[in-house]
Amino acid sequence: MATRERKAPKTWSLLGDVKRRPSVYEVTASQFAYHFRREPAPFEMSPDAPINEWYLTHREGSVFNVDDWEGYRDPAKLTYSDYVMLQHDRETYLDGLIDHHESASSVESLSPEWVSTLTNAVVPLRFPLHIMQMTALYVAQMAPTAFIINASNFQAADEMRRVQRLAYLTKWLANAHGESIASTDAARAAWEKGEAWQPMRKALEELLGVYDWGEAFAALDLVIKPAIDSLLGDSLAALAAENDDELLALLLAEFHRDAERSKDWTAELVRYAVANNPALAEVLSTWVAAWTPAADALVSSYATLLPGADTAAVVTAAAKARADLLAASGL
Amino acid sequence: MPRLPRSEWYDLTRDMNWDLSYITEDEAFPPQLSNSFGVPAHDWWAWDEPYKITYSEYVHNQAGKDAGVYSVNNVLNRSDIWDNLEPGWRAAVIAHYGAIAVAEYQAGIGEARMARFGRAAAWRNMATFGTLDETRHGQLQTYIPYQALAKEPKFDWAHKAYHTNEWGVIAARHLFDDMFLANDAVSMAIQLTFTFETGFTNLQFLGMAADAMKAGDFDFGALISSIQTDEARHAQQGEPTIKVLTKAGKADVAQDLLDRMFWRAWKLFALLTGFSMDYYTPLENRTHSFKEFMDEFINKQFIDQFRDFGLEKPWYWDQLLNEMNWTHHAYHLGVYFWRPTVWWNPVAGVGPAEREWLEEKYPGWNASFGKYWDTMGQNVRDGHPELTLPETFPVVCNSCQLPVCTPAGYAAGYLESPLPYVVEYNGRKYTFCSEPCKWVFEMQPETFAGHLSIIDRLLSGWIQPPDIPGALAYMGLSPEECGVDGTDYDWAGPVPPATKSA
Numbered sequence: 120m121a122t123r124e125r126k127a128p129k130t131w132s133l134l135g136d137v138k139r140r141p142s143v144y145e146v147t148a149s150q151f152a153y154h155f156r157r158e159p160a161p162f163e164m165s166p167d168a169p170i171n172e173w174y175l176t177h178r179e180g181s182v183f184n185v186d187d188w189e190g191y192r193d194p195a196k197l198t199y200s201d202y203v204m205l206q207h208d209r210e211t212y213l214d215g216l217i218d219h220h221e222s223a224s225s226v227e228s229l230s231p232e233w234v235s236t237l238t239n240a241v242v243p244l245r246f247p248l249h250i251m252q253m254t255a256l257y258v259a260q261m262a263p264t265a266f267i268i269n270a271s272n273f274q275a276a277d278e279m280r281r282v283q284r285l286a287y288l289t290k291w292l293a294n295a296h297g298e299s300i301a302s303t304d305a306a307r308a309a310w311e312k313g314e315a316w317q318p319m320r321k322a323l324e325e326l327l328g329v330y331d332w333g334e335a336f337a338a339l340d341l342v343i344k345p346a347i348d349s350l351l352g353d354s355l356a357a358l359a360a361e362n363d364d365e366l367l368a369l370l371l372a373e374f375h376r377d378a379e380r381s382k383d384w385t386a387e388l389v390r391y392a393v394a395n396n397p398a399l400a401e402v403l404s405t406w407v408a409a410w411t412p413a414a415d416a417l418v419s420s421y422a423t424l425l426p427g428a429d430t431a432a433v434v435t436a437a438a439k440a441r442a443d444l445l446a447a448s449g450l
Numbered sequence: 451m452p453r454l455p456r457s458e459w460y461d462l463t464r465d466m467n468w469d470l471s472y473i474t475e476d477e478a479f480p481p482q483l484s485n486s487f488g489v490p491a492h493d494w495w496a497w498d499e500p501y502k503i504t505y506s507e508y509v510h511n512q513a514g515k516d517a518g519v520y521s522v523n524n525v526l527n528r529s530d531i532w533d534n535l536e537p538g539w540r541a542a543v544i545a546h547y548g549a550i551a552v553a554e555y556q557a558g559i560g561e562a563r564m565a566r567f568g569r570a571a572a573w574r575n576m577a578t579f580g581t582l583d584e585t586r587h588g589q590l591q592t593y594i595p596y597q598a599l600a601k602e603p604k605f606d607w608a609h610k611a612y613h614t615n616e617w618g619v620i621a622a623r624h625l626f627d628d629m630f631l632a633n634d635a636v637s638m639a640i641q642l643t644f645t646f647e648t649g650f651t652n653l654q655f656l657g658m659a660a661d662a663m664k665a666g667d668f669d670f671g672a673l674i675s676s677i678q679t680d681e682a683r684h685a686q687q688g689e690p691t692i693k694v695l696t697k698a699g700k701a702d703v704a705q706d707l708l709d710r711m712f713w714r715a716w717k718l719f720a721l722l723t724g725f726s727m728d729y730y731t732p733l734e735n736r737t738h739s740f741k742e743f744m745d746e747f748i749n750k751q752f753i754d755q756f757r758d759f760g761l762e763k764p765w766y767w768d769q770l771l772n773e774m775n776w777t778h779h780a781y782h783l784g785v786y787f788w789r790p791t792v793w794w795n796p797v798a799g800v801g802p803a804e805r806e807w808l809e810e811k812y813p814g815w816n817a818s819f820g821k822y823w824d825t826m827g828q829n830v831r832d833g834h835p836e837l838t839l840p841e842t843f844p845v846v847c848n849s850c851q852l853p854v855c856t857p858a859g860y861a862a863g864y865l866e867s868p869l870p871y872v873v874e875y876n877g878r879k880y881t882f883c884s885e886p887c888k889w890v891f892e893m894q895p896e897t898f899a900g901h902l903s904i905i906d907r908l909l910s911g912w913i914q915p916p917d918i919p920g921a922l923a924y925m926g927l928s929p930e931e932c933g934v935d936g937t938d939y940d941w942a943g944p945v946p947p948a949t950k951s952a
């Protein structure tokens with residue numbers, strides 16, 4: 120055979136002379152984003168083709184940069200396989216939760232007042248949650264390393280997960296309490312025109328228009344998403360429990376696990392970036408400060424959709440969630 | 451399981467289309483990343499995927515599929531199957547991993563582009579699954595060769611290839627960047643999911659999975675067929691996109707996107723799949739020739755699919771049929787001759803029995819392509835294998851980035867002229883292997899004109915020294931990594947002992 124005798128390699132040659140044998144998580148992501156800082160341009164076409172310029176401006180050209188992004192690790196260290204195995208288990212749990220509440224006719228026995236709160240405050244949520252899915256996918260496609268790309272893609276999939284379980288609940292509510300609850304036009308009208316939704320819509324539409332990858336990450340993952348996750352995971356969940364809606368409370372608790380995973384990789388990314396480029400603390404703080412008023416506005420406005428909830432408590436919970444995340448991030 | 455069937459609530463998972471108020475349409479969907487081709491925003495909302503799946507179903511299915519592939523690999527990786535496979539098959543697998551593994555991961559970035567910039571929520575959801583799928587394919591197809599690195603050091607190229615400027619990798623990047631990584635969402639739905647995944651990869655993966663099983667490579671067979679089940683699902687983003695364009699009176703846009711990418715995909719397919727099917731796959735495992743495969747699956751079945759959408763055969767159809775007779779034979783010859791420039795060990799695949807098969811499948815092969823092999827075989831038998839190796843460089847096409855093989859096509863009687871096509875644009879001369887390649891360039895000169903082919907780089911001093919060793923170093927090939935004859939010249943018949951392992 121023509122294959123020459125060689126010493127068996129320890130790992131991918133591009134990983135260099137490693138001391139520790141890299142994990143599966145590492146060897147199936149390290150240096151996959153080969154086009155980042157590639158010369159003369161990221162993509163194999165005219166260096167000044169519009170999409171090359173897009174990446175050179177918004178990724179390579181972002182102030183949110185360090186010398187080497189490849190050292191970053193998502194604390195959850197998820198490969199694709201880990202992610203689907205994890206969520207397969209969690210979805211099995213949710214299937215069981217729904218089975219239980221279907222047998223108990225929980226949704227059928229909700230009070231009319233609470234059904235109306237759900238119709239106003241929960242049903243239209245699929246619009247903003249979908250935009251957070253979109254934005255996470257933008258951060259992913261622009262991120263400089265697969266370790267960030269993967270984490271942000273999985274986050275987007277988690278948003279879709281949340282949208283779909285709420286869609287199921289919406290249909291269930293409609294079957295029990297009136298078909299109009301599941302009307303697309305009604306949900307869209309609330310989203311497009313309902314006064315309480317406008318600060319959230321404004322923030323998210325403006326977020327769609329942010330193309331610097333660093334600012335998109337900071338605005339979504341440090342400010343806007345934590346605010347919306349707090350509205351759902353803290354305030355709405357508490358209100359659901361008070362209104363004997365155990366199903367919604369547990370669904371939101373489940374989504375909160377996903378939200379926590381988002382915060383973990385976000386905080387770690389900030390810590391990694393600042394450790395490698397201390398000037399980024401200021402950059403990130405400036406973005407956080409710029410987006411905070413929009414987050415505060417959407418929180419207090421959404422609170423008006425939650426009758427019986429203490430608006431001050433809703434605002435405090437969201438502020439605390441942000442403060443905790445910033446503290447965990449070292450900002 | 452939850453009682454409501456999917457059909458009752460599915461629409462509520464994908465009706466999140468709304469009118470923007472706080473930013474403009476162009477700000478949210480910049481044309482570079484999402485070309486609407488003038489179709490109004492609300493028309494896109496009718497986008498309806500033929501294949502429905504929920505998140506829950508997705509993670510349940512995929513967890514099972516992944517467990518299956520990993521457990522097969524877990525068992526087979528401990529076996530000695532790899533070492534006992536035919537050298538030709540191993541060359542095909544090593545070439546596949548280098549060209550495809552990390553590229554599939556990049557397709558995930560393309561899918562994320564559609565998942566963000568696709569113009570309907572339903573589409574964005576399907577593309578979100580596509581993003582996950584391609585992450586899977588990138589990771590599986592690096593994990594499996596990684597596990598076998600100790601047995602096969604060349605598997606390093608599953609990871610390394612896209613970091614290099616190896617000529618085949620430049621060609622692959624040039625194609626795939628145009629197709630997905632650097633494409634806009636709408637064009638990508640036609641060019642990646644419809645043209646490439648529905649047309650080419652679907653069939654190639656099915657073919658390769660079957661060949662793998664026959665060749666005894668069960669690990670690769672299980673991998674490829676599992677991947678294919680994902681491709682078959684997310685490839686269906688093309689169809690509804692074509693329907694929206696067609697309904698808006700933009701069938702010509704879809705046709706044009708298809709035509710450009712179909713040719714480009716053909717060229718890379720002719721290279722990689724051409725030699726795999728007609729030369730590398732062991733003779734006893736072959737079920738059809740590359741040409742028969744193209745005829746049946748691409749030219750008949752795929753054409754029927756696009757006719758269903760009111761699209762037509764591309765204008766260059768006769769040229770495609772013509773190239774199917776000879777282009778991949780020329781590419782194979784070129785890859786073998788320039789074998790130090792590839793990361794796998796090419797096999798010639800032209801022993802007496804193989805030549806008989808080639809003559810039967812491609813009448814006239816012996817008198818045309820066979821002659822080059824006669825000469826190389828004689829050189830080997832004379833103890834001069836160095837004469838079967840290159841000292842100069844071929845001309846490379848400025849579109850497909852593959853060697854211009856018009857002289858071979860002319861010598862074999864398929865072309866009227868051995869000359870390449872030449873275009874002057876902004877004072878620079880560009881060379882093309884074929885009329886459609888020239889046309890692809892002329893349709894979008896601003897996208898391609900600033901790019902330098904590997905030969906342009908040599909001539910403009912990027913590659914130093916500008917000779918074969920300099921070029922090999924530029925291509926990321928260390929002396930141990932350069933391809934050598936995969937069968938140690940067994941194909942040439944009895945050879946002097948000194949010739950072996952030259």
Ligand SMILES: [Fe+2]
Pocket residue numbers: 554557583584587677681
């Ligand atoms: Fe794929």
Ligand SMILES: [Fe+2]
Pocket residue numbers: 717847848849850851852882883884887
């Ligand atoms: Fe070409």
